[in-house]
Amino acid sequence: MREKAVLLGKTKSLVGIITNPEVKTDGKKVERPAVVLLNSGTLHRVGPNRVYVKLARKLAADGFLVLRFDLSGIGDSQLPGSAASEGDARFISDTREAMDFLSDVHGVNKFILMGICSGADNAFSVACIDERVVGVNMIEPFSFPTTGYFAQSYSHSFLKLRSWKRLLTGQSEVWGIIKGLFVYHTSKETRQLTENWELPPKEKLISDLRALLQRGLNLCFIYVADGCGHYNYSKLLESEVSGLTIQGNPRFEFLEGSDHLFTLLEHQTWLTTVIHDWITKAVFGAPQKQIHEEVI
Amino acid sequence: MHRAYRHLSVLLAKSGLHVLRFDYYGCGDSSGEFEDADVEHWLSDLSVAIDEIKDAGGLSTVSLIGFRLGASLAALASTTRTDISRLVLWDPVVNGKQYIAELRESHGEWRRNHLPGAADVVSDNGQAKSENSGKLEIIGFPISPKLHDGLEGIDLLKIKNTLAEQIHIFDSLELRKNTDLRDHFASLKANVNYEFVSGSQSWSQSGGSDALSIPDSILQSIVTATIGE
Numbered sequence: 001m002r003e004k005a006v007l008l009g010k011t012k013s014l015v016g017i018i019t020n021p022e023v024k025t026d027g028k029k030v031e032r033p034a035v036v037l038l039n040s041g042t043l044h045r046v047g048p049n050r051v052y053v054k055l056a057r058k059l060a061a062d063g064f065l066v067l068r069f070d071l072s073g074i075g076d077s078q079l080p081g082s083a084a085s086e087g088d089a090r091f092i093s094d095t096r097e098a099m100d101f102l103s104d105v106h107g108v109n110k111f112i113l114m115g116i117c118s119g120a121d122n123a124f125s126v127a128c129i130d131e132r133v134v135g136v137n138m139i140e141p142f143s144f145p146t147t148g149y150f151a152q153s154y155s156h157s158f159l160k161l162r163s164w165k166r167l168l169t170g171q172s173e174v175w176g177i178i179k180g181l182f183v184y185h186t187s188k189e190t191r192q193l194t195e196n197w198e199l200p201p202k203e204k205l206i207s208d209l210r211a212l213l214q215r216g217l218n219l220c221f222i223y224v225a226d227g228c229g230h231y232n233y234s235k236l237l238e239s240e241v242s243g244l245t246i247q248g249n250p251r252f253e254f255l256e257g258s259d260h261l262f263t264l265l266e267h268q269t270w271l272t273t274v275i276h277d278w279i280t281k282a283v284f285g286a287p288q289k290q291i292h293e294e295v296i
Numbered sequence: 297m298h299r300a301y302r303h304l305s306v307l308l309a310k311s312g313l314h315v316l317r318f319d320y321y322g323c324g325d326s327s328g329e330f331e332d333a334d335v336e337h338w339l340s341d342l343s344v345a346i347d348e349i350k351d352a353g354g355l356s357t358v359s360l361i362g363f364r365l366g367a368s369l370a371a372l373a374s375t376t377r378t379d380i381s382r383l384v385l386w387d388p389v390v391n392g393k394q395y396i397a398e399l400r401e402s403h404g405e406w407r408r409n410h411l412p413g414a415a416d417v418v419s420d421n422g423q424a425k426s427e428n429s430g431k432l433e434i435i436g437f438p439i440s441p442k443l444h445d446g447l448e449g450i451d452l453l454k455i456k457n458t459l460a461e462q463i464h465i466f467d468s469l470e471l472r473k474n475t476d477l478r479d480h481f482a483s484l485k486a487n488v489n490y491e492f493v494s495g496s497q498s499w500s501q502s503g504g505s506d507a508l509s510i511p512d513s514i515l516q517s518i519v520t521a522t523i524g525e
Contacts, residue, residue, distance in 0.1 A: 074299070
């Protein structure tokens with residue numbers, strides 16, 4: 001496995017690691033798009049629990065050129081003192097500059113973007129405006145808090161033996177949960193939380209999604225259910241786009257029992273296996289099919 | 297932590313020092329898998345890094361700065377190499393057995409917080425093992441028997457010598473003040489400085505162009521200690 005540190009971007013202020021593809025001898029002459037892994041929150045380019053490193057090496061072993069790099073102000077990359085743009089806009093321009101670098105240096109003109117959490121959101125945003133993107137794998141991306149989400153979230157608590165024990169021993173949190181449902185729906189903090197995350201309006205997301213599918217992009221949404229987060233309702237999104245699905249694209253995967261960052265080893269293995277399966281089918285044109293039952 | 301180290305490197309470089317940051321085998325960007333890593337390998341990596349910066353900078357001696365386990369490895373390296381002039385130990389891991397116990401407790405706590413259904417299994421037998429493989433796992437990292445034993449073998453209070461001329465110990469947690477380590481190094485006739493920098497106050501929003509929180513106060517103390525002022 002050959003890996004190389006690179007400086008990229010217009011001012012060479014972004015730091016990345018290129019993982020070069022291993023030569024494939026299976027006779028398949030498919031030109032593979034390069035894969036770009038995008039920072040998850042403020043974690044640097046190795047990703048949570050180093051899962052980006054594992055993923056890059058796994059994909060490179062299968063013939064993909066992979067870049068994982070730090071956006072401005074994250075990891076080893078500088079935050080320009082006179083940044084012309086802030087936040088999301090800067091991250092989008094950073095990502096496009098990373099794609100420019102791969103085009104200039106490695107002659108690649110097609111890209112698959114991937115990321116966890118904010119990395120997923122960033123990947124989606126770039127795909128919407130850059131036609132070089134042919135695939136997006138979004139791990140724990142945006143979603144919309146609804147009553148269905150809360151019902152799903154709290155049903156975990158109601159079904160647990162521990163919850164009933166608490167109820168019977170007078171330590172029940174049921175009233176707290178009921179109260180919390182109302183408070184959460186209406187609180188200033190909730191509004192601030194969603195505003196800070198800059199969740200796209202649902203109608204905008206569906207419209208963008210439709211446009212990406214019409215462009216022929218391969219898409220994959222991966223969600224987990226940690227029972228306490230903002231993310232456990234992929235079915236809602238899945239139902240919104242079910243009418244658009246062709247041969248399993250977009251693909252939806254859902255992992256029970258994992259946290260937001262796939263911390264446990266078995267969950268990391270599941271994640272890299274699902275992504276590898278998705279990208280292989282996306283590049284070689286095979287129908288997408290959920291595999292999580294087999295993996296677990 | 298990565299960003300804090302980057303910031304520290306910039307501060308040290310601005311002070312005129314050559315700086316090298318590196319990842320141990322199986323960590324960060326470096327080659328290898330964590331499950332194949334062990335303490336002996338990491339000490340060898342550290343030795344390679346020392347030789348590299350000496351060669352690149354035309355230096356005869358180096359200062360080692362380490363956080364937690366990195367500080368422990370730096371202290372161990374100073375027992376055999378004569379070219380380590382200064383040690384800066386930031387919240388060092390003094391006792392490996394205690395460290396493993398803390399990591400296991402953290403793993404159990406993590407599971408209780410994130411995966412309450414699975415946490416009971418772990419806490420009942422006191423083990424932090426991956427459910428599928430049976431291997432020891434601590435918060436997403438596989439711990440090989442060799443690494444486990446190597447970590448448990450670390451006891452800085454049993455170091456019999458250090459060749460470093462100057463040792464600085466910085467602690468940031470009230471419950472983990474390493475004054476006994478200071479006293480131990482002093483008993484070895486080392487020149488030791490000890491400073492407590494409150495952890496709860498030391499991580500702050502950095503000014504200037506860096507947006508992420510970094511522990512400004514302790515980094516400034518480390519720079520001062522490293523440049524020898």
